[in-house]
Amino acid sequence: MSIVDEWKVGADSPLRIRSFVLRESRMTRAQQRALTELWERFGIESGNTPLAIVELFGRRAPLVVEIGFGDGESLAVMANADPEVNYLGIEVHRPGIGHLLLRAEKLGLTHLRVMRADAVEVLERRLPDESIDRIQIFFPDPWPKARHHKRRLIQSSFVALLARKLKSAGQLHIATDCEDYARSILDLLNATPRWVNKAPDQGFTPHPADRPLTKFEQRGRRLGHEVWELLFMRCE
Numbered sequence: 010m011s012i013v014d015e016w017k018v019g020a021d022s023p024l025r026i027r028s029f030v031l032r033e034s035r036m037t038r039a040q041q042r043a044l045t046e047l048w049e050r051f052g053i054e055s056g057n058t059p060l061a062i063v064e065l066f067g068r069r070a071p072l073v074v075e076i077g078f079g080d081g082e083s084l085a086v087m088a089n090a091d092p093e094v095n096y097l098g099i100e101v102h103r104p105g106i107g108h109l110l111l112r113a114e115k116l117g118l119t120h121l122r123v124m125r126a127d128a129v130e131v132l133e134r135r136l137p138d139e140s141i142d143r144i145q146i147f148f149p150d151p152w153p154k155a156r157h158h159k160r161r162l163i164q165s166s167f168v169a170l171l172a173r174k175l176k177s178a179g180q181l182h183i184a185t186d187c188e189d190y191a192r193s194i195l196d197l198l199n200a201t202p203r204w205v206n207k208a209p210d211q212g213f214t215p216h217p218a219d220r221p222l223t224k225f226e227q228r229g230r231r232l233g234h235e236v237w238e239l240l241f242m243r244c245e
């Protein structure tokens with residue numbers, strides 16, 4: 010099935026609680042063109058078979074996976090600054106994907122690939138164990154109401170999945186402006202022996218200078234939101 014076709018996330022497993030709601034927001038003409046013309050260059054078709062990563066990128070290099078890249082602006086900047094590393098972005102929101110494809114074309118990126126899919130399914134079915142060097146999740150949907158917390162992406166089963174997919178010494182980088190979400194992630198990871206907190210005091214980590222602000226983050230900053238950032242390493 011092509012990216013431009015009508016598409017349902019995880020139609021084969023309707024019972025799983027999703028971390029997102031598909032918004033059918035309007036696409037610009039340029040984003041629509043990008044999805045039609047650039048998908049073949051940057052996109053990876055949906056499916057259930059494990060990905061042949063070296064073939065997809067045409068080279069063997071460290072792999073960074075960004076989950077929920079939004080409009081992909083910060084992902085494009087990071088990839089552009091880091092040509093020795095392969096970048097894979099996973100998002101479900103079509104206008105955001107279109108935006109990233111336009112940026113990737115403009116920057117002439119050859120080491121970025123994009124998937125339109127539920128990242129949980131991609132990790133479960135398509136990415137081999139111990140295949141990823143860094144996973145980054147910037148501003149996962151906060152689902153602030155207690156009755157919606159079950160929709161939060163980052164919880165114990167998901168974190169166990171991330172640990173399986175990361176290489177040994179691979180990194181997990183998370184940022185959020187939702188304090189109770191940040192503290193629950195910190196407690197969860199600090200309590201799991203497989204994860205080593207890179208912050209010296211076992212707390213949050215300062216904003217790394219080389220991480221560009223995301224669109225969601227910039228909006229939050231304008232509204233005076235604080236940001237909590239976590240950097241963990243997967244040990245044996």
Ligand SMILES: C[S@@+](CC[C@H](N)C(=O)[O-])C[C@H]1O[C@@H](n2cnc3c(N)ncnc32)[C@H](O)[C@@H]1O
Pocket residue numbers: 028029076077078079080099100101102105126127128129146147148149150151162223224225226
């Ligand atoms: C709050 S937005 C943040 C977007 C971007 N990272 C930023 O900071 O601007 C969260 C994004 O995660 C995406 N998302 C949520 N759950 C996802 C999943 N399971 N797989 C892929 N993307 C997901 C949503 O579509 C949304 O675009």
